[in-house]
Amino acid sequence: MEVNINKLNGVTNVALIGRLDTPASLEVSKQLEPLQSDAAGTIILDCKDLAYISSSGLRIFLTLRKAAAAKGGKIIVKDINNDIRQVFMMTGFLNLFEIQ
């Protein structure tokens, strides 16, 4: 699992590459923790190369989403594949996130 974070013009772009399973989530949640202070701005979760996500990955997304909601920021989930879309669907996450 690889995570690339880019900040440009107040927009934070987070590229998630690989499988976000439970072991990977433990790493990724640490890496993304600082982003909660930027939650007032826009955070784009780029899922173009995200192959898989489990509930622990979803929890990271939800945590960020909660922080943004508290600070008035915005979370955009971009380019999710069909499998992940299915997951988002069954968990009701489609309604919680702005999906592009």
Place this chain on the structure above:
Amino acid sequence: MRVFFRDSILLIIVAAVALEGISLFQYYAAKKGLQKEASLRAKNQLEISKLKICDIINQTETAVFNSDWIAEWSLSHPDSIAAVTRRVVHDNEIIVGSTIAVKPGTIKGKGLYAPYSFRAQSSEVINQTSLATDEYNYPESEWFKMPLNLNSGYWSEPYVDVGGGEILMTTFSIPLHNSKEEPVAVLTADISLDWLTSILDNSRVYPHSRSLIYSRSGKVLGEVDDDDDDDNTEEGGNSFSLFSGISTEVEMDIMGQHWFLYIAPIEKTGWSMFIFIPEEDIFAGIRKVTLISRLLGVLGLLMIILILNITAVRQRRVRKLEEKKDKMENELRIGHAIQMSMLPKTFPPFPERKDIDMSASIVTAKEVGGDMYDFYIRDEKLFFCIGDVSGKGVPASLVMAVTRSLFRNVSAHESSPARIVMDMNDSMADINENNMFVTFFCGVLDLATGQVKYCNAGHNPPILLTTNIKPLDVEPNLPLGIMTGMQFTEQEFDMCFDDAMFLYTDGLTEAENKNKELFGEERMMKALRGRNSAAGKLHDMEDAVASYVGSAEQSDDLTMMFIHYTNEEIAGSKKRRLTLHNDIQQISLLEDFVNGIAKEAGFSASVASGINLALEEAATNVIMYAYPKGIDGICTIDAVIRPGSVEFIISDTGQPFDPTSVPPADTTLGVEERKIGGLGILMVQTIMDEVKYRYEDGKNILSMTKTIK
């Protein structure tokens, strides 16, 4: 045998020679001692007798010498001569007669003059007579001439007193001198020698010994001997006079008898005293002892011969028994070889087959045993059995051979284990005269479907190795051979890929160590843990038993059989397994596992992804929460791929927990209200078509089925 015989004879000869040697040595040593004793006794007796004799001789001499002066005086007073002789007799009790005899012309007017006083026989009266008679002519007598010639005292040859009762007498005479110191007369004292006989009587030293006294001229003065032969010694009298005057001891043969002679001289009278002891008397004791000891020796020898004979017979018998035993052991070895040749013993038995792996072993306690196993494949079915005949040794092995051939015969045309067992039972019970029975387990494994039909006739339940290890459920049927017409129950179960069955006889669980403690089921179960090949599993078990038993002697036959079912496609279904430890990193192993199954089951990639997700959620729960922190735990994921569906079974031995009881997350809530938990079970129940939880045998078992659309 011949060697033994020769040795025995040699032994007897040596023993006989040794015995004879000892007896001879004893004989001669004892003889010497006895001879010495005889000599001592004889000499002692001679000394005593001599003292007694000399006492009387001395008394006589003293009496005569004391009268010397008065006798010489009387020569010049011839009238008193008679009175002097009378006084001599009167004063001395032992003197029976006395005279003073003068040379002719010594007394004036008288030629021969010899008045004689004597004690009349058995009376105190002393008579007087004269020896100066024409018939007697005393000057020619020894008692007169000798003292005068010798001019000293002289003891006459003993003689028989004709006038005085034919008593043996002797006379002591001394010369009497005139005033010119010329010997002119003699004074005599006669004594009876009666007492010699009583002295000799008391001198008998041995029962047949003889004692006698010879006079100077060889005349027997007194004699004590056997009553039977009276006069032989007198005949040899002259020859004995050779020894007169010498103190000696001699051995000689007289009249065909060996005698020991002990001789002592009585110097004053010129006598010799002899004690004759026959050899028999001296050595009678030793002869008797020697005879007895020889008899005992002969008896001993006879006993040795008898014992040797008995030993020889016994040895022959023992040798015969040993030969018999050797022969029998050899036959037993052959029997064992034949017995073993009946059992399949090439492993792996079916190297060309991928659906079955087997291993079996039998270790007999005695040369031949009553344990057996067998298996073979007919019509894609594995027929297998294990049995334990009651008892051990040859009878058990014969029954075992019968059991084995019955199994083959009956199962050749019969595929139902219960019917196989019933047929075998009927045949065996029919001919069972020795009341032997066989505990028997018979199974038929359909290699294509994994279905096992089995029938247990009183044998130890086999151990089943599936997701866990536990004894197979068996009906308590009776063993084979008890009675005909018995009904046996058939049971069945399904074997999955990688399942295994371990069959054994009680020689395993009842293997004893040095302290007579049993190996037991617990140790057996422990040795069955961990998956490996059939051969390896059997090897592990053999090692476990061997190290437990140590050097203790094997008490019972030990037979084991391990059947490992390795068919990946059971009637179109396959089984896969993934074992995870309680480390969250292990979750990553799921992807390959799921992709493999998806490929086999024909799931699309997105369905596979969903399954992966569901498995991850369930497994994560086990890994994170089932076991206490720091304790190693296992999460097993079995996948059974069937036509149309795949069942995933997630099992763990952690604390009981039912994930289906957790309320799934509410997907209708907004961001602020949404909770972090409850997502996992929500996804599992959404992705899978059927989710069931059960807690069984200390295990959490979560079964999830995904149908293939």
